[in-house]
Amino acid sequence: MEVYSAQKLKNTTVPHPVPNLSRLGRHALTYFATTGILLLLLAGILLWLLIDKYNDTRKLDIHHVVATFLALALGHTLLITGVVAYVASRKGYSDPPLPDLPKATTVALIPAYNEEKTIANVVREAKKFVDLVIVVDDGSRDATAKVAEEAGAVVVRHPRNMGYGAAVKTLMRAALAADAQYAVLLDADGQHNPTDIPKFLQKLKEGADVVIGNRFKTSKIPTYRKIGIYIIRTILQLLGIRTTDPENGYRAFNRKALETLVKELEETWMGISSQTVYIATRRKLRIDEIPTTVRYEGETSTESPISHGLSVIWTIIWTWLTEKPRRTLAMGLAALAASAALLTYVTLLFNATRYIRLTYTTLAILLEIAATVAIAIAVASAVRK
Numbered sequence: 027m028e029v030y031s032a033q034k035l036k037n038t039t040v041p042h043p044v045p046n047l048s049r050l051g052r053h054a055l056t057y058f059a060t061t062g063i064l065l066l067l068l069a070g071i072l073l074w075l076l077i078d079k080y081n082d083t084r085k086l087d088i089h090h091v092v093a094t095f096l097a098l099a100l101g102h103t104l105l106i107t108g109v110v111a112y113v114a115s116r117k118g119y120s121d122p123p124l125p126d127l128p129k130a131t132t133v134a135l136i137p138a139y140n141e142e143k144t145i146a147n148v149v150r151e152a153k154k155f156v157d158l159v160i161v162v163d164d165g166s167r168d169a170t171a172k173v174a175e176e177a178g179a180v181v182v183r184h185p186r187n188m189g190y191g192a193a194v195k196t197l198m199r200a201a202l203a204a205d206a207q208y209a210v211l212l213d214a215d216g217q218h219n220p221t222d223i224p225k226f227l228q229k230l231k232e233g234a235d236v237v238i239g240n241r242f243k244t245s246k247i248p249t250y251r252k253i254g255i256y257i258i259r260t261i262l263q264l265l266g267i268r269t270t271d272p273e274n275g276y277r278a279f280n281r282k283a284l285e286t287l288v289k290e291l292e293e294t295w296m297g298i299s300s301q302t303v304y305i306a307t308r309r310k311l312r313i314d315e316i317p318t319t320v321r322y323e324g325e326t327s328t329e330s331p332i333s334h335g336l337s338v339i340w341t342i343i344w345t346w347l348t349e350k351p352r353r354t355l356a357m358g359l360a361a362l363a364a365s366a367a368l369l370t371y372v373t374l375l376f377n378a379t380r381y382i383r384l385t386y387t388t389l390a391i392l393l394e395i396a397a398t399v400a401i402a403i404a405v406a407s408a409v410r411k
Contacts, residue, residue, distance in 0.1 A: 053295070054115060055340035056333060059108030065101030066395060070388050072097055077382045102395050109399060112344070113406045115294070122184055122196055127204040130158035132227060135201060136179070137161075137193035138214035142168040148212070149177035151220035155227070156210065160200045162193040170214075191291070191298030198288045202281070210278040218276040222318050226278035235283040235311035238269060238303070239276035239318030248322060254335045258300055261342055267307045269315070272300045273338065276318050283311050296334050297341025304345050347400070348407035355408075358400030365393035 072094040080086055134152035138145050138161050145161065152159050159179040163171040165187035175181050182200060184193065194211065201209040210226045212218040222239070229237040241247060247255075255273055262272055277299075279287070286309050293301045306313055347354045368390035372383050 053333070053337060054108045054111035055344065056336045057108070058104045058111060059340065060336055062101045062104030062106075062108060065097050065104065066392060069094055069097035069101055070392055073388050073391065074384050077384050077387055081381050081384075098391070098395075102398075105395070105399055106402065109402055109406070121199060122182070122188075124182060124196075124200055124203050127160070127180060127200060128158060129205045130156070131206065132156040132158075132208045133201050133204055133206040133210070134159045134220070134223065135162075135194075135197035135209050135211045136174075136214050137164060137190055137197060137211075138166065138170050138174065139164040139187060139190075139193075140166045140168050140170060141214040142166070142170045142173050144216040145170055145174045145179075145214045146177040148214055148216060148218075148220060149174055149179045152210075152212065152223060153178055155220065155223040158204060158206070160197060160204070161214070162196045162200070164188060164190070164193040189294040190296050191301075192294040194298050195288065195291055195294075198279070198284050198291075201279075202284055202288065206284075207281050208278065209284060212276050217320050217322070219319055219321070222276065222316070225316050225318075226276075229314050229316055230278055230280045233312065234314040235280050236302075236306045236313045237278040238271060238313060238315050239274045239320075240271045240315045241274055241318055241320040242271060244317045245320040246322065247320070250331050251322075254331060254338075257335065258338055258342070261339060262300060262304065265304070265342070265346055267304055269303050269307075269313065271315070272303045274318070274320070275299055276320070277302070286311065293341050293345075295337055295341075297338045300338050301341050301345050304342065308349070344403075347403050351404045351408035354400050355404035358397045358404060361393045361397035361400060365390045365397060368393070 072090065076086070076090050076094050079090070132155075134156045136145070136148060136152070136159065149159050149161065161171075161174040161179040161181045163174065163181055163183045165184050171181045171183055180200075182196060184196065197211065198209070208227055208230045210223050212220065212223075218239070226237050226239075255271065258272055259269070262269065283306065287302060287305060290305050290309075291298060291301060303313070368386045372386050372390060376382055
C-alpha cells in the first residue's frame with residue numbers, strides 16, 4: 027500500500043499556513059461563556075438582594091452596588107467574548123489539503139493524536155475488514171504517523187493539533203476523495219474493537235445512512251461517563267433528537283451521509299459526535315444503532331470530564347441557535363421586548379409606591395443581556411451562512 031508521508035507531501039500538505047486554532051478559541055464557549063453565565067447568575071442574586079435591602083432601608087450599600095455592577099458587566103463581557111472568539115475560531119479554520127488517495131469501496135477512518143502505542147494494532151485489525159485504512163495524525167508529538175504508516179495505513183497529517191472534530195472532518199473528506207461508498211469511524215486508542223466493523227458495514231448495506239454504536243448493554247461504563255451521556259442525551263431529546271449513545275465515536279456512514287455531513291459539520295472538537303447526530307436527524311438521514319463494546323483502560327481522554335461535557339453541551343446549544351438565524355433573532359427581539367415591558371412596569375410601580383419590584387427588575391436586566399447575545403449570534407450565523 028502506498029504511503030503518504032509528510033516528506034512526500036512537502037509541497038502539497040500545507041501550501042498556505044492554516045491560521046492557528048488555539049485551545050482557547052476551540053473552548054471559547056466552554057471557558058468564557060460558561061463563566062459569564064455563572065457570573066450573571068451571581069449578579070442576579072446580588073441584584074435581588076440589593077433591591078430587597080433598599081426597599082427595607084432606603085439606602086444603597088456602595089460595596090454591594092459595585093459588586094453587583096462588576097458581576098453584571100464582567101458576566102456580560104465574558105459571554106459576548108465567548109461568542110465572538112468561538113465564531114472567530116470557526117471562520118479561521120480551513121480544510122487541510124488532501125493527497126491523491128487510492129480508490130476503495132470500504133474505508134476505516136481513524137483520528138489519532140499521540141497514539142503511537144496503540145495505533146499499529148488498530149490499523150492492522152481494521153485492515154482485515156475494509157479496503158483502505160485512513161489515519162489523520164492530528165499534530166501528534168510522538169511517532170503516531172510513522173507507526174500507522176508502517177502498519178499499512180494511508181496517513182494524512184494535520185500541521186498541528188487542530189482538534190478531534192477537525193480530524194473527523196478531514197477523514198470524511200478523505201473517504202469521499204477515495205470514492206468510498208461506506209466508511210467506519212473508530213478511535214486510535216484501542217477502545218473500539220475492529221471486529222465490530224463488519225456489523226457496521228452490514229447495517230449500511232441494509233439501508234442505514236448512519237450507524238452508531240451503543241455501548242450500554244455490552245460495556246462497563248464508568249459512572250461519571252454514564253451521567254454525562256445521560257445529560258447530553260436528555261438535551262438532545264428536548265430538541266427532538268432521539269439516540270441512545272450520542273457520544274459514541276464508533277460509527278459508520280454511507281456516501282450519502284458523508285456528502286451531507288461534510289458540508290455542514292463545523293465543530294472542531296469533541297462536540298462533533300453529537301453535532302453529527304443532530305444534523306443527520308435534521309436532514310432526515312436514516313440512523314440505526316448496533317451494540318458495541320468499548321474498553322475503558324487507563325487514560326481514555328485528553329480532556330477533563332467537566333470540560334469535555336461542557337464543550338459537547340455548548341456545541342449542541344450553538345448548533346440549535348445557529349441552525350435557523352431568524353428563529354434566534356426572533357427570540358432575541360422577543361426577550362428585548364419583554365425586558366422593556368418589565369422595566370416599564372417596574373418604573374410605574376416605583377413611581378406609585380416608591381418600592382422596586384425584586385423579581386421583575388432582576389429579570390428585566392438579565393433578559394436584556396440574553397437578548398443582546400441571541401441577536402449577536404443570529405447576525406453572526408446569518409452572515410456566515
